[in-house]
Amino acid sequence: MMRNKFDIPEYKKRELSDLAEFIADEYFYDSFVCPYKLAQIYGITISFEDYKSAFDGLLEHCSGKFHIYLNSNQVKHKYEPRVRFTLAHELGHYIIDDHRIPLKMGLAPSHPSFTNFSSDNE
Template identity: 45%
Template sequence: MSLYNLNKARESEISDLAAWYADTFCPSPQQVLPQLIAEELGITYSLGDYRGKFDGLIENNRGFFHIYLHGKDTDNLYAPRLRFTFGHELGHYIIDDHRNTLLLPTTPVHGSVNTLDSSIETEREADLFAACLLLPEDRIKRDLFRRKFNFALVDEISRKYNVSLTATLLRFIALGNHPLMMVCSKAGKLKWLRYSHDFPFQRIHTGPGNEIPPDTCAGEYFSDGTKYLNKTEKVFSEDWFVLWKTSDQRRQLFEHCIYQESQQQVISVLWEA
């Protein structure tokens, strides 16, 4: 099952590329500023209210690139969502395959929406680039050295680097320092998932209509509205996953939910106890 992981070699390639740009233009301990990198690369940008048609869009005009960022009057370039959007659009320019496609006169202009559920590989690559750019590998590894994974650590890193929880989790998964899965469910159905390559389970035990398992924290929320706010709960492997070996039964997992009620969705973070 993918929905929608990249292969490990491509993840590593994108991570290294993002780290080079972060370290070259925003060396530690400076916070990575996408706007600074854009200026150094000669890319212009603007912030405006595009009525939700897109979060970000990069336009090629005869070899000159401009990035449009969707934001309201109260937004600024230091807001976590806008920082991720900016990094995503920079990824479309910096990743060679993406830039070469943009340079083709037949390539249509299209905007990006940062929901992490795109089935388009270039969008997933740009998402990963943004996470790796804002959370450079060497800096994150220093922060995580000899520290046991828990959700409080995710929250700490998110605040330190001024990025969203989902972007931070995407980065943790790519780093692979701890087996981890992120499952997004919307209106009670599986929407997408990401997992580190060493996570022991991959196939979600979904219902006939792609419903998520009921005996999980996310399942309880969609069933009766139960919320475990700021709490990590214990579940078992068979609650979430299709198991192929009897020895995998009763393996204990932690589940921590991020509730995004305005979008009718929940992101479940899963890791082994």
């Protein structure tokens, strides 16, 4: 069977699922998960600006700190489902060691994310 570059092994899916569950239980045991609050807990700053079609979200490490850029180009406000999804996606890059550590050490560049989010609730 040929795997595409986005196939995730089952053990890794379980590991990521366990990590997400731990974070939800640790910080949001009595409420819904709020990605803005999670960013604050981790000390990650956020910009919400119009970056045209450059990206939906971007996690950057600079001068010892992490920052997330969220694109306001296709949305009206930062609490729309699309933006929450994008923020959660970028937080995932931070939370997953295999993403955060190389970025922090300068071994991997920041890269734009395009989430292709769609929702019946938008």
